[in-house]
Amino acid sequence: MCELMGMSANVPTDAEFSFTGLIERGGGSDIHRDGWGIAFYRGRGVQEFRDPQPGVESDIARLVKRSGIKSTLLISHIRRANIGGVSVENTHPFVRELWGNYWTFAHNGQLRGAKKNLHLGRFKPVGSTDSEHVFCWLLDRIAVAFATRPKSAKTLWRLIDELTREARVFGVFNFLMSDSQHLYAHCSTRLHWLTRQAPFGSARLKDLEMSVDFSQHTSDSDVVTIIATDPLTSNEHWHRMESGQIAIWKNGRRQSF
């Protein structure tokens, strides 16, 4: 399987702490050795880093940790391959453009029969994972439904919810996705989240000796939500998502839907 990590914030935020916790599971504290990737939204663009090497052995991952890149939205993934070999083209997150926005997608799980049953349109997978296939299928269905971004975000959310229900019958479908404005999370089996806001406290990573006092790095109006397969810290309260639940964040805040 794999692990997911995402962030939605109302101010450009350095994700070094959470990324460090996640990447340690890429061959250090856990077995997700088959590559990793991260996509930072910056302005309208996406700055991505990916490597088919284990996260804990990756020079690129070390650079990302100390890069100081700040973002309001990111998706990251560490991989343990099941469907599709270990290669650049099979590293998540996958990226496509729709409506002049970059969409990104990372998946944890297996969808048996999805390749055969979910028929593709204009978006085609480059690699051989079930994950990229389902992402292309989702985007095609969205593109067919809406030639441009719908004025009402909820109209889009309802379609994504419907499509998610259609795809999840094929198996385990924990995913993070972004349309460049919202962060979408769907839980089949395992996904947790927490929102940090004032008063900020200290947090301690679960996977290695590292703590941070967020009150030193934030202002009172900051809102930062982290989503992860398993809680990344040991002294904070993480919410466990329910199976079948879809959640949406914008600027760090949960959207009612």
Place this chain on the structure above:
Amino acid sequence: MCELMGMSANVPTDAEFSFTGLIERGGGSDIHRDGWGIAFYRGRGVQEFRDPQPGVESDIARLVKRSGIKSTLLISHIRRANIGGVSVENTHPFVRELWGNYWTFAHNGQLRGAKKNLHLGRFKPVGSTDSEHVFCWLLDRIAVAFATRPKSAKTLWRLIDELTREARVFGVFNFLMSDSQHLYAHCSTRLHWLTRQAPFGSARLKDLEMSVDFSQHTSDSDVVTIIATDPLTSNEHWHRMESGQIAIWKNGRRQSF
């Protein structure tokens, strides 16, 4: 303006030497300070690095130099902004997927009126450059003409040649593009290339003190072509492309067309 660099090779090749020469012009030996990017084709995938910072000041560029990443095809770009602000979304190379292949594109020049006159279809620019606009237009016209990759590569090349003629009336259109198999180069004003093959010799960068003896790093069957806006080395013979010329390489070898 900007500068371009590309490589096509018949064996995965480390481009540290050429990339080092190019990136020095990103604020060191020259003025192209407004960001840079590089896309390495690895297998069917693309590993990309981009940064809106000047190349000579970029930690990410330093990492790319010493990364040892080997590729048979790459496109790189250092930017001096004219149309479109300095931002991640305006850094080249741009990437899109068509036919299950990643296409990449980098441009040097200005195309005045292209945004108004070249109408877009399914591919939309995310940033505000004329370059990304033209790339999206090219891909849309190719996608409309061929639902899947044509069996004859020359059929595709002829269309790309026609479209290039159509777009270049708007101004200076030096570009590098790849469909993941071929490297396309079009020269309006300035583009040079050379092919290195046995017997390999030594090369010396023009922009900083660095030499390499390729005979120590190659085998007799290696063929490596480098394309660059201006020659990167001072002791080798670079071919200057003619204005209006399009050239295509595959596995390091020029394709007759």
